[in-house]
Amino acid sequence: MRAVVIGGGIVGLTSGLALRRKGIDVVVYEVAPEIRAAGAGLGLWANALAVFDELGIGDRVRAIGKPAEMYFHDKAGRLLETPEFGVEDHRFLLVHRAKLTDLLADAVGRDNIRLATGFAAYDEHADHVTVRLTDGSEDTADVLVGADGAYSAVRAQLVPGKPAEEHPGHHAWRAVLPDPGLDLTGNRVILGGDRCRGGYVRTHDGGVYWLVNQFGTPEPTGTRKEQALARAAHLDDGEHGGILAQLIHATPEELILHNQIMLVPPLPHWTSGRVVLAGDAAHAMSPHITAGATLGVEDAALLGRLLAPGADVPAALAAYEADRIPRYARVAELSAAVEHSPTPQEFARHYAAFSHWMLTSSAQNPVSA
Incomplete structure (x- = not known):
């Protein structure tokens, strides 16, 4: 055959x-x-x-x-237990x-x-x-x-x-950062406001994979980094957006991927x-x-x-x-x-x-x- x-x-x-x-x-x-x-x-x-x-x-x-492991936290850092x-x-x-x-x-x-x-x-x-x-x-x-x-x-x-066909209003931004320059003690996936979700996971070779996405997003404007940071702001109660925002800031623009989600x-x-x-x-x-x-x-x-x-x-x-x-x-x-x-x-x-x-x-x- x-x-x-x-x-x-x-x-x-x-x-x-x-x-x-x-x-x-x-x-x-x-x-x-x-x-x-x-x-x-x-x-x-x-x-x-x-x-x-x-x-x-x-x-x-x-x-x-x-x-x-895929455990979720809220934007205040509390574990959402199941x-x-x-x-x-x-x-x-x-x-x-x-x-x-x-x-x-x-x-x-x-x-x-x-x-x-x-x-x-x-x-x-x-x-x-x-x-x-x-x-x-x-x-x-x-x-x-x-x-x-x-x-x-x-x-x-x-x-x-x-x-x-497009999944209306659903967009995602992500990247692998080979050298995050941060001492990450764990992985974190966060469920935040304005239908945003995101987080970061350490890779086997010392890098970190980060992701943010949003349901029902308006048409994105600005650079990919600016778009990702705008969503990360809904994922942390801190003034500067927390570790996720730091990872996005540290990522070169050309490494950031943006996708309109298709179904x-x-x-x-x-x-x-x-x-x-x-x-x-x-x-x-x-x-x-x-x-x-x-x-x-x-x-x-x-x-x-x-x-x-x-x-x-x-x-x-x-x-x-x-x-x-x-x-x-x-x-x-x-x-x-x-x-x-x-x-x-x-x-x-x-x-x-x-x-x-x-x-x-x-x-x-x-x-x-």
């Missing part, structure tokens, strides 16, 4: 690795001239780490990460996106990745799919995996009329007979639940469990869709409960409820060895 994967990000590369470990011939096409990752820090929850363990790279992933949930519902691994994608590319095998080659269209047949590429070439496969992100070109053909609306289907969507191509969601990558890694694992040489591809993809769509309907419900929480305490409780559900429900779909 042969698989073509479109997209050389975390989910595309994990899909390629999961399929290769099942004995499937895989090629990953990436439109960029190199494997690279937009963004900064990335949280991986226990269910993603379990997938990487099954794929034989768990120790290598942990070696580039730092264990962290006693009905355990410590395991708050723990994750913080990694740098670029380091993780490099690790995954090595695991897939660089010879199995074609760079600077984008997806143009596909022609689906009863027993194969022909993939047309932007350089004018074609490839033939038993299955096509669209893991090409929120703006997926594969999705545009498979599910026309469902482009990524993929619910799709009526994720598959056809020989084409399937995974990760953000199928379900790009708000990062306020910090689980998009973890859930996308689960998609890749399930594809690896269902597909194998000699498998009935249409039946396998139908089983994948039957599993994934209901799961993500529940993700959307839990995510909305977090977003629309009326108080910081409710935000913290709904967030812990989501992570508990995600971690306990994922056990229903273990990756086969």
Whole structure:
């Protein structure tokens, strides 16, 4: 069996690795001239780490990460306790996106990745799919995996009329500061006023990852640093905005990333007979639940469990869709409960409820060895 994967990000590369470990011939096409990752820090929850363990790279992933916990504080510095949930519902691994994608590319095998080659269209047949590429070439496969992100070109053909759309008024600012110049004794995530959230987490190599975001924000003005500082002011009762503001001040403007948050609306289907969507191509969601990558890694694992040489591809993809769509309907419900929480305490409780559900429900779909 042969698989073509479109997209050389975390989910595309994990899909390629999961399929290769099942004995499937895989090629990953990436439109960029190199494997690279937009963004900064990335949280991986226990269910993603379990997938990487099954794929034989768990120790290598942990070696580039730092264990962290997702507890929230209010702007006065008080811990927002969630006693009905355990410590395991708050723990994750913080990694740098670029380091993780490099690790995954090595695991897939660089010879199995074609760079600077984008997806143009596909022609689906009863027993194969022909993939047309932007350089004018074609490839033939038993299955096509669209893991090409929120703006997926594969999705545009498979599910026309469902482009990524703005999450109105939701913006995020973030950066990795290699040398913070501060003695940080812990990590901190803060829920503040004016629907702002932010904080900082130390990285495994001595740096710090900081983030601020806001729901219902007016159109941002000024430099990225000024925009981030304006939100940080809602996250501390102190006169100068606290440590988070100091980290933002210390960050060079060119290191600060700003994004209007984009979502993929619910799709009526994720598959056809020989084409399937995974990760953000199928379900790009708000990062306020910090689980998009973890859930996308689960998609890749399930594809690896269902597909194998000699498998009935249409039946396998139908089983994948039957599993994934209901799961993500529940993700959307839990995510909305977090977003629309009326108080910081409710935000913290709904967030812990989501992570508990995600971690306990994922056990229903273990990756086969």
